[in-house]
């Protein structure tokens with residue numbers, strides 16, 4: 374079995390009496406692109422925040438490359454980068470200055486920084502905007518510069534919360550290709566998404582959380598097997614496992630809206 378990057382053991386988070394995450398267990402291997410899915414309020418953000426050291430678990434442990442994120446936070450945090458769904462950036466820095474700032478925190482050599490920063494800015498179409506203040510960036514541009522900042526120091530493990538929200542189709546495709554390449558070179562990626570097609574196309578393994586508990590974990594083939602199928606899309610499996618009749622109704626409504634003559 375290949376090297377382990379992340380190990381989650383009996384992880385639990387309670388808000389007051391309410392358990393948002395209920396004693397979950399799973400592992401992510403080095404170089405794996407792992408997708409974490411679940412309905413609204415299932416516990417995805419709570420889990421990712423505990424994994425990145427931003428939210429203290431009520432119980433359980435999280436090991437990042439063998440370091441406990443709560444007992445050995447400095448070593449563990451050197452291994453990771455995290456892009457939340459609403460990135461917190463420095464509005465008075467330019468995009469380039471922000472990347473320089475990240476590189477200085479992680480003590481990246483200036484030659485390596487320049488090459489990597491230029492490459493990332495070009496992938497996301499930000500080269501011509503790199504000298505403008507971040508406060509003037511659109512939502513999607515902010516998302517993209519945050520992703521560039523996460524990748525500029527080549528983390529061992531990258532956490533992304535809803536990374537494609539706000540990205541145009543070309544940027545989303547470039548991100549998908551880039552993450553696949555980085556994983557093939559050994560980076561581990563843990564991402565949450567509501568876009569099931571993205572998870573299906575990109576991820577090596579998928580974990581589905583519902584009401585705080587992991588209800589499915591595996592490759593697409595393993596998820597189909599669990600659901601008693603030989604074929605079928607992740608959307609079908611997800612809706613069946615999570616019992617999300619509401620989502621089926623939403624999809625039907627959206628399909629109607631996109632038909633000629635449908636509601637505008």
Ligand SMILES: Nc1ncnc2c1ncn2[C@@H]1O[C@H](COP(=O)(O)OP(=O)(O)OP(=O)(O)O)[C@@H](O)[C@H]1O
Nearest residue numbers: 388392393394411412413414415416417418419420
């Ligand atoms: N600070 C908080 N205080 C109390 N309850 C919280 C808090 N943060 C989250 N919760 C609750 O914990 C549960 C899990 O929330 P979480 O944000 O982790 O879900 P999620 O899967 O990321 O949802 P979404 O897909 O809607 O972003 C929800 O019931 C939510 O209301």
